[in-house]
Amino acid sequence: MSGPLLVRFQIGHLSHLLDPKLPYGHTHLSTVFVRAHDGEEFTDNSFVEKVEFHQYSTSKLVLEHPPFMSSKTSNPESNSTSYEKKVSASIWLAGKEYKFDLSTVPSATSFTTATFYISETSQAFHAIAIRFGADNLVRCGEKRFMGLPGIVGPSSLDSMDIVPLEKKRSIENFKLLDLPNEMISQIFSYLPIGDRLRARLNQKLDTIELESKYFVKELYIHEVSVNDPIICSYSGQEIKFFKEKSYSMDGMKRIAKNASIGRLELYLSGCESVHRDLFNTIKEFEVQRLNVSFVTNEIAEAIMEDSFFLHAARNCKDITFEPCPNVTSETLFQVYQAMMDGSSKLRDVALVEYKYKRLLKSFFKLIGIKYRHGRFLCSSREIEVYSENDDEDGMFKIFDGNIEIHFWKGPFIGDEEFNIFITLHETQKSLDDAKNKYDRIY
């Protein structure tokens, strides 16, 4: 036998006034139905076996087949003046009758949710009920459910299991776990990641955590040392890991599974297995803005790969790599084309300390720009080049349609490392603003 369950149904019992009247004085169209808790109609008898609607002790409507719904016209006045009093619905589940009183439900409601408590079930039925959205209860607390408003037990249970209506008051042990899953999920959505993971204190909470998505506006992941714990005043959420400890990547994968991150900042200060694993796990996150910083160029060279860059470019809106030593010009061009033809959602790329001058030159060659003896030569008429005043340390801006590439003049003057920014302007105004205060030189 399996544990107790809370099963919910939508029970409908509508009555519409007809206009014009039908023969035999029929003035109303009544519709009754039983549906799954989420309003889905049943399509077979595997869960609900039979439904009956009772009016007084005389009138009975039996529905043995899905979708367990019936509409008929009637003349309620001819039956009684107090129509829709003493109406009840019975639902048969696993051979037992569960009765729900509809008398107190206002006739104007389109449906009401009936919740049944089922104390013991066969494993097969248990599995079916869960599939139809039943809540699994903790065995030790089953009795107290009988006191909750709106929850009734099966009519065929013996009196030991049913607390009479009169006693259904001031139950003081309503527990957190008694809340519907979606409410617990909402509570979890307000928690910072650490507290959220810690709140997985039993199977039910663990399952809810696993199955609900959440949004984290800003997340900063970095490494600290036991001897030198960095106190950071970061405004968003923070995950720090200690150099001296070992970690299971499962925890990070668990976070990656459901967290949607607005801005993720990763700070890598080593290139050992934990850093590599962490770096690869970042791919599993849903991130809008990704910022990866490597403490040294050597670490970046050891960890950073074209495949990661492409993956980030495909999935993020905004990416920054700092520094960015080994992204090839072909890869950069591939990303650039995807921005150009609108096949990626990428809007901003920042490559800080993009190391090789020749890579930039070959990237420009791919776009169709040559730079010789202080002059730009462009193969496409679409391309415009702007310069920041006459300032030698200023910036060049290249516009290719609505894409802007800007960089310090450094690489063309002889510096080793430089930054390159690629921005997709979504509006004409933003494009015009970007050109403002710059002199067109090509």
Add this chain to the structure above:
Amino acid sequence: MVLITLVSSDEQNFPVERELLKQSGTIETLIVNMNLDDEDTDAAAMPIPLPNVKGDVLEKVIQWMEHHKGDPVKEGDNEDNNAEIVVPQWDDDFFKPAMYGSKHLELTVAASYLDIKNLLTLSCKAISNTFKGKTGPQIREEWGVPNEFTPEEEEAIRKENEWSE
């Protein structure tokens, strides 16, 4: 001032100002469907039964609605703001006496049933605040969560959670 009578599951009557009830999607729908806003409907003669809400809980709900009369309802769940929702001092004091108890939870369930979005949000947020910075055993104690994990499962979770220590 038009009064609408709400009837709790334990048959207590609560006459409530019509205006306040706009905060509850469920009751608002009932009022419209029962034509209680019509001038020729005698609203006082047509109480609204709320079989899912107990009297003591309904009393708290009405008290809350009175304080929040006229507050704008934030439409749509803007997930960006989840972490930034702040429970105002008044609400914090309102929830506090019931905190960690079934009362607060019943109030939350009632907010959901009555479809009072702001109350549901603040109430859930207040519950989530009681989790912050607490250890597992503390939360178990406060909220009565039994430990059903095997030692192996518990160890696996502890290992996963190391990232967030």
